[in-house]
Amino acid sequence: MVYLDHAATSYPKPAEVTRAVLDYLVTAGANPGRSGHTLSARAARIIFEAREAIARHLGADDSRQMIFTNNATTALNLALAGMLHSGGHVVTTSLEHNSVMRPLRHLRERRGVTVSVVRSDSDGRIDPEKIRAAITPRTRLVVVNHGSNVIGTVAPIPEIRQAVGAIPLLIDAAQTAGAVPINVARDAIDLLAFTGHKALLGPQGTGGLYIRPGLDLPPLTRGGTGSGSESDDQPAILPDLHESGTPNGPGIAGLGAGVRLLTVTGHDAVWRREQALLKRLWTGLREIGGLTLYGPDNQLGRLPVVSLRIGDQAPSATAHALDRRNDIKVRAGLHCAPEAHRSLGTFPAGTVRLAAGYMSTDADIDRAVAAIREIAQEARN
Numbered sequence: 001m002v003y004l005d006h007a008a009t010s011y012p013k014p015a016e017v018t019r020a021v022l023d024y025l026v027t028a029g030a031n032p033g034r035s036g037h038t039l040s041a042r043a044a045r046i047i048f049e050a051r052e053a054i055a056r057h058l059g060a061d062d063s064r065q066m067i068f069t070n071n072a073t074t075a076l077n078l079a080l081a082g083m084l085h086s087g088g089h090v091v092t093t094s095l096e097h098n099s100v101m102r103p104l105r106h107l108r109e110r111r112g113v114t115v116s117v118v119r120s121d122s123d124g125r126i127d128p129e130k131i132r133a134a135i136t137p138r139t140r141l142v143v144v145n146h147g148s149n150v151i152g153t154v155a156p157i158p159e160i161r162q163a164v165g166a167i168p169l170l171i172d173a174a175q176t177a178g179a180v181p182i183n184v185a186r187d188a189i190d191l192l193a194f195t196g197h198k199a200l201l202g203p204q205g206t207g208g209l210y211i212r213p214g215l216d217l218p219p220l221t222r223g224g225t226g227s228g229s230e231s232d233d234q235p236a237i238l239p240d241l242h243e244s245g246t247p248n249g250p251g252i253a254g255l256g257a258g259v260r261l262l263t264v265t266g267h268d269a270v271w272r273r274e275q276a277l278l279k280r281l282w283t284g285l286r287e288i289g290g291l292t293l294y295g296p297d298n299q300l301g302r303l304p305v306v307s308l309r310i311g312d313q314a315p316s317a318t319a320h321a322l323d324r325r326n327d328i329k330v331r332a333g334l335h336c337a338p339e340a341h342r343s344l345g346t347f348p349a350g351t352v353r354l355a356a357g358y359m360s361t362d363a364d365i366d367r368a369v370a371a372i373r374e375i376a377q378e379a380r381n
């Protein structure tokens with residue numbers, strides 16, 4: 001089996017991650033921060049260490065600014081609902097995932113928020129000057145997808161930061177956290193949503209939001225935190241303000257292990273490996289006749305995420321053939337990002353997406369290229 005669907009979720013997880021999940025369940029499965037006994041303290045300790053690890057990995061000075069959520073979607077909803085109110089304006093891009101587009105549509109219809117969508121070019125690149133030009137005196141937030149889950153292009157965060165001036169900047173790092181070096185403090189990012197189950201190598205059901213110190217963000221959910229229980233009010237301190245209810249302890253333990261593994265490996269080594277995988281994949285696919293490859297024709301500076309079509313074959317038929325004949329797992333369609341496909345000219349059928357990850361091997365890439373060559377040849381005959 002060849003798994004090339006890492007942009008959806010990474011698989012398999014490293015042994016360190018599996019072990020950490022199991023270890024939490026067996027040795028620390030109590031409710032963290034609630035009960036004061038030693039098991040509860042052990043669970044709280046593991047979650048604290050995971051929070052420290054992710055804060056260090058993403059360049060946050062204080063781990064209390066890292067809120068754990070179930071996924072990037074919850075983190076994005078929390079940030080958007082907290083920042084955008086009646087009469088406000090938001091600037092975003094056509095490369096956003098539905099986890100940004102759908103909450104924005106809701107806020108437009110229910111709260112009267114106005115939304116400007118800056119289109120990428122047909123190669124999936126966003127011009128920071130276009131973002132600057134879309135800003136109005138009522139702009140309260142700029143939301144940018146750091147890495148396209150359709151064609152892997154990476155947005156230029158420092159240039160975008162400069163273009164938007166003092167307007168709060170929300171980065172969707174679902175595809176890039178763990179894959180592309182990120183430093184929230186250096187790049188003056190106000191809010192950064194990440195998911196734990198993709199390039200950070202953690203289990204599904206994990207993710208989070210970085211909140212810049214001093215940024216006032218009301219919670220999306222309120223409830224028990226194990227702190228300040230005498231009060232009917234939600235505690236104002238972070239992370240408790242945003243973390244009500246029993247957390248996904250086993251998941252967070254696994255996420256911590258994934259992040260520590262990446263930190264030991266090093267940002268640069270991970271990025272170099274992903275670039276090598278992309279180069280191998282792109283170079284192999286480029287030589288196949290009858291194939292359309294989307295995105296800039298160079299291998300540098302992108303995630304190892306490649307979108308293609310074989311002639312006029314339906315992307316779902318290509319993906320089905322790869323799965324059933326070659327046991328190769330890829331994803332076809334719109335990848336929850338219809339506007340991105342409109343920018344690329346691939347709406348509504350979408351594309352076939354091959355997404356490698358840090359755990360992918362050269363042999364995985366070679367098998368996928370060989371299988372696509374065969375399918376393309378058949379389609380031509």
Ligand SMILES: Cc1ncc(COP(=O)(O)O)c(C=O)c1O
Pocket residue numbers: 007008071072073074096097099145147148149172174175195196207
């Ligand atoms: C760019 C982008 N944003 C957000 C998400 C949502 O992530 P999650 O499913 O973890 O909520 C994804 C997932 O594919 C994504 O690719």
